[in-house]
Amino acid sequence: MRLAVIGAGWAGLACAVEATRLGHAVTLFEAAPMAGGRARRVDHMHGMALDNGQHILIGAYTATLALMRDVGVDVETALQRLPxxxxxxxxxxxxxxxxxxxxxxxxxxxxxxxxxxxxxxxxxxxxxxxxxxxxxxxxxxxxxxxxxxxxxxxxxxxxxxxxxxxxxxxxxxxxxxxxxxxxxxxxxxxxxxxxDLLLPRVDLGALLPDAALAWLARHGATTRIGHRVRAIAPEDDKWRVDDDLFDQAVLACAPWDAARLVRATGLPAASRWCNVTEALRFEAIATVYVRGAAPLAEPMLALRSQPGSAPAQFVFDRGQLGGPAGVLAFVVSANETPRETLERQVLAQAGIQLGQPGLTPIQTVVEKRATFACTPGLARPPAAIAPGLQACGDYTEGPYPATLEGAILNGLAVGRSLATP
Incomplete structure (x- = not known):
């Protein structure tokens, strides 16, 4: 089967790897210049590799850890395990x-x-x-x-x-x-x-996306990084993705992009799927990177967060996690404070709670729609959209919130659900 996977975040990579393993001819599309989606490496700043956010894995992430090993990641080296x-x-x-x-x-x-x-x-x-x-x-x-x-x-x-x-x-x-x-x-x-906490000792690109892309290339899949899909459309019993025809297609892009592509098909049967997807609300995550810090007592510490004055909930010592000495990453979840105000509050919080005043900001990365708001009774869209068209991602139906494990599980499930070629 010729399969199009649109989106090379962690869910799309999991789907593409599983479908390739099952013998399908996979073409993976990604609009960004790199794979990883909302868990990716960002440009090097001041000679150091930073991520778009500080992600934590836990020992119960069995699907994520298995996929990492399958594509050749040395999990014991890439992750530091702590109680x-x-x-x-x-x-x-x-x-x-x-x-x-x-x-x-x-x-x-x-x-x-x-x-x-x-x-x-x-x-x-x-x-x-x-x-x-x-x-x-x-x-x-x-x-x-x-x-x-x-x-x-x-x-x-x-x-x-x-x-x-x-x-x-x-x-x-x-x-x-x-x-x-x-x-x-x-x-x-x-x-x-x-x-157990599994803290990355490598950048997020090296944690899975780089190895997954290399694995796909070795096994004959086609990857089109930097290619934004303009439109999808049903054609007889197949799906046209831009100028190419595929037996099936999987939307592994962000939910708002998936809904946009599906809306444009005009399929009446897909209208409810779009309504549920478009009703999702999102929460931001900011990561404030600073330098000039003394080593922390542990690679990760919790912080006492107070809205309006002490916004960060956790701080990570990148020097203890394979990064440059003196660099800390402060994580601010579910917060819409403007960037400059956020940096000022985090620096004050570091002085009061860590006893480290005078730190210097390096870069603040804000993912404005990092995760869906996981509210009581939330309706999430199913994987199935229309015949031959599915979606995968941490936002589709499933028992987990918007986590790496949730994304991987959804991607693997969709990859395994495809008809035998």
Whole structure:
């Protein structure tokens, strides 16, 4: 089968690799000058390679890790594995022990959490037991705030809010409790090491896209990087993509681009798919890179975030993660603050919370539509759009929020669903 995959983000790469592995003749289109989508390497600034955002993987990302290995990435070298840690610069917060099976690791982490009172610890323990007895399920319309109503303010501030914003990129009051519980279950109860943090020690291009493109080239796929698809259209029982005819097509581009292409076909059957896709709301993620820093106590630290004054939730020491010494990456999720104000607030936050005033900004990368807003009861579009036309991406129907694992799982599922050639 001749297959067009439109978009070379992580979902499109996963789909293209899987379809090629199954024997299809794949042509991969990408409008940008490089692959990776919303998890990519950006231009070198000041002689250093930066990313469009600081991504975190966890040990439970089995599909992502398997795909990386399949295309030739040395996962153990590319990623630094650490126990789940939400520790702050002052030493407070929760950290799971290394090598312990669940739920023992969580119990140890709760009872050794620094700065927490017994009330804090017992509120989390009793709430976690209740979630587990309920099978990590709740009503679709439940928010994370409602789900966690019994927790103390400290547990909410130092555990739930950082976990929620890092996994769902949506503020706690507007986040889906159902999706949050799925993330917690898979991370904390799926098996030994599932909650481990896997921090990239290479740029995002080297983490998957570069190797995936090389794998596709070795296996006969065609890649058209820098080619923006103008239009798609059904033609008999095939699909025309610009000037080429394919047996099937997969839209692995951004949801707004996918909806634009589908709308232009005029297919009445696809109208509902476009309506659902166009109704999605999006949240921004900003990464503020600075230099001149002293090494942090850990490669990653949590930060106490306060709207309007201390916007960043996490900071990463790039010098401890294969990058240049003295460079920190501050991650600001679900925040629409203008760039200059954001930089000023982050520098002040670094001085107060890290004891490092006088840092110098290198570059601030803002993804204005980094993820869909993962709200309670959210309707997400299905993969199937019309006969011979599918979509894949972290925004299509699935149990996960907008994560790398969600994108990979959707891409692999679509690749496997294609008819046998």
């Amino acid at each position: 789940l840690s939400l520790r702050f610069a002052d030493g407070g917060g929760l950290q799971l022990p290394a090598g312990k099976p669940p739920p023992l690791d969580l119990l140890i982490g709760i009872f050794t959490a620094r700065g927490w009172t017994w009330r804090d610890k017992t509120s989390l323990l009793s709430t976690a037991v209740r979630w587990r007895l309920a099978g990590f399920r709740c009503a679709p319309g439940t928010s994370v705030a409602t789900l966690c109503a019994g927790l103390t303010p400290r547990v909410m501030q130092e555990l739930i809010e950082p976990l929620c914003v890092s996994a769902l990129n949506t503020p706690v009051p507007q986040s889906s409790g159902q999706v949050f519980l799925r993330v917690l279950h898979d991370a904390l109860f799926s098996g030994r090491g599932g909650a």
